[in-house]
Amino acid sequence: MTKVLVLYYSRSGRTKKLAQSIALGVAKTGAEAVLRSVPSLHNDTDKTSEQFVSKDELVNCDALALGSPTRFGQMATPLKQFIETTSDTWLNGELIDKPACVFTSTGSMHGGQETTLLSLALPLLHHGMMLVGIPYSLPELHKTRSGGSPYGASHVESSDSSLLSNDEKTLAISLGERLAITAAKLKKD
């Protein structure tokens, strides 16, 4: 079975909502979505019900969706800290030719969605992964008034609701589907 690791950091749950929608898209294709997080810097690992990622889960995935809240225009430190433990994975070339996608949540519309998505993409390119984005053939990408970008799935906080907008959700689900379909096509038996 094609295994897609959906790896995120989320302090207040917004990025996690995107991760869950991406996982939904993955599952729609019949692939397995493995939702995992990384510990925060706040020494509160005992207070969380999150399941943290292991190196084995990273190495053994067929595809990776990587997400973080925007922090000063780029990915959050807890996720970067995990990525910086993956030099051995990089040296062994264990992620080469596997597809990947990225996602983020911001507090404000112009607070750095694209820069964060690109900051997440950079280490994945170093790992030799093949990036999957969102094509403009999806009507929601044209009409969204919140998140959703060709670079990846995203959410912009709104004072009206803590939920993803319908467009953000549809785009995140589609990205998960696209990633899983690509992974199944590229998977070596």
Ligand SMILES: Cc1cc2nc3c(=O)[nH]c(=O)nc-3n(C[C@H](O)[C@H](O)[C@H](O)COP(=O)(O)O)c2cc1C
């Ligand atoms: C230290 C810090 C830096 C932040 N920097 C930005 C930023 O540059 N742009 C922005 O729009 N929001 C910024 N935010 C807001 C978060 O990106 C936003 O609340 C996000 O939706 C949180 O995601 P989460 O619920 O997954 O933790 C920042 C928040 C914190 C705590």
